[in-house]
Amino acid sequence: MPRGRLEWRIAELIQVKDETPTARTLLFDVPGWPGHLAGQHVDVRLTADDGYSTQRSYSLSAPDRVELTVQKVADGEVSPYLTEVLETGDKLELRGPVGGWFVWRPTGKAPVTLIAGGSGIVPLMAMIRARREAGGATPFKLIYSARAPDERYYAPELRRPEPGVDVTYLYTRAVPEGWTRPPGRITVADVNSGAWPAEFEPDCFVCGPTGFVEAVADMLVALGHDPRRIKTERFGPTGG
Amino acid sequence: MHVDGNALAGPLSEIFTVDMTAAQGQCAGCGQAGPVAGLHVYGDAPGHAMGMVARCPGCDNVMLRLVRGPEAAWLDLRGTVSLRIPLG
Numbered sequence: 001m002p003r004g005r006l007e008w009r010i011a012e013l014i015q016v017k018d019e020t021p022t023a024r025t026l027l028f029d030v031p032g033w034p035g036h037l038a039g040q041h042v043d044v045r046l047t048a049d050d051g052y053s054t055q056r057s058y059s060l061s062a063p064d065r066v067e068l069t070v071q072k073v074a075d076g077e078v079s080p081y082l083t084e085v086l087e088t089g090d091k092l093e094l095r096g097p098v099g100g101w102f103v104w105r106p107t108g109k110a111p112v113t114l115i116a117g118g119s120g121i122v123p124l125m126a127m128i129r130a131r132r133e134a135g136g137a138t139p140f141k142l143i144y145s146a147r148a149p150d151e152r153y154y155a156p157e158l159r160r161p162e163p164g165v166d167v168t169y170l171y172t173r174a175v176p177e178g179w180t181r182p183p184g185r186i187t188v189a190d191v192n193s194g195a196w197p198a199e200f201e202p203d204c205f206v207c208g209p210t211g212f213v214e215a216v217a218d219m220l221v222a223l224g225h226d227p228r229r230i231k232t233e234r235f236g237p238t239g240g
Numbered sequence: 241m242h243v244d245g246n247a248l249a250g251p252l253s254e255i256f257t258v259d260m261t262a263a264q265g266q267c268a269g270c271g272q273a274g275p276v277a278g279l280h281v282y283g284d285a286p287g288h289a290m291g292m293v294a295r296c297p298g299c300d301n302v303m304l305r306l307v308r309g310p311e312a313a314w315l316d317l318r319g320t321v322s323l324r325i326p327l328g
Contacts, residue, residue, distance in 0.1 A: 005253070005254065005255075005257060006250065006253035006254055041246070041249065041250075042250075043250040043318060055250075057246075057247060057250060095250060095253075096250070096253075098245050098250045098253050098259070098261075099249035099259065099277070100248035100249070100259030100261060100262040101245075101246065101259070101261045101262040101275050101276075101277035102246055102261075102277060119281055130259060210241055210243065210244075213244075231277075232244060232278070233246050233277075234242070234243050234244045234246075235243060
């Protein structure tokens with residue numbers, strides 16, 4: 001995808017939606033935005049009055065609009081501003097889209113396994129939405145590991161039945177009443193039952209904190225998946 | 241702790257007009273080849289593109305170093321044998 005050199009653009013916040021008590025979805029208007037693929041991300045830059053500037057990367061959560069979901073990191077430098085201070089009409093600097101590897105195209109024919117840890121759901125949700133938007137028939141399976149039921153993003157949307165999209169939830173700290181699986185980190189048994197088997201040759205996308213992603217990628221390889229079909233995105237311990 | 245080569249997408253897009261994270265890089269240390277997106281990236285602070293070091297996931301050899309100064313960027317690739325850059 002040749003294009004010009006990447007430049008910072010001015011983005012105006014036009015809509016805000018709370019996802020959880022500590023995360024919110026931000027919709028921006030970015031004049032001249034060239035469009036993007038599901039899984040791509042943007043860099044956001046904030047500059048203080050004294051000229052100090054800092055930037056972070058955030059995944060785009062939808063294929064057809066510049067929308068991010070940001071988790072507040074308590075001691076973070078950028079996320080508290082984006083989740084608590086920024087209001088509609090405010091502007092910030094943003095550049096993108098970037099990243100051409102961790103992407104899913106609606107022309108993809110292989111079945112798709114998506115495995116999310118916490119806010120790692122964001123780029124995977126963009127893939128589910130891209131599939132829906134394209135009227136695609138590619139079968140998807142999503143395994144979504146969250147700390148507790150009220151920490152799930154996009155909960156009403158994922159609750160709606162969608163033919164060809166199979167969703168499995170895992171909880172690491174607290175579970176809903178009557179839930180049979182005790183709270184705990186993802187295991188190879190969870191991956192084995194929630195993901196497409198290796199012989200279907202699915203494309204696997206794994207996104208989450210570094211430790212989660214490494215553990216899941218190792219499980220997929222142990223289950224016989226071709227490492228070249230496993231795409232990962234680690235966002236590190238804090239994100240900020 | 242590290243993130244992965246996806247984090248290089250923005251900083252490298254300042255320099256190159258094609259996406260470099262999908263490029264296949266071969267490590268000068270162990271010969272392993274894989275996407276730049278799969279490298280292990282260490283930086284001095286999250287999100288700061290000022291200094292980033294990308295290591296081979298196979299042998300930890302430093303394959304790429306990127307430093308962004310106010311007026312120029314330094315890209316050190318001495319740990320990389322080659323980059324195969326898709327131009328589709």
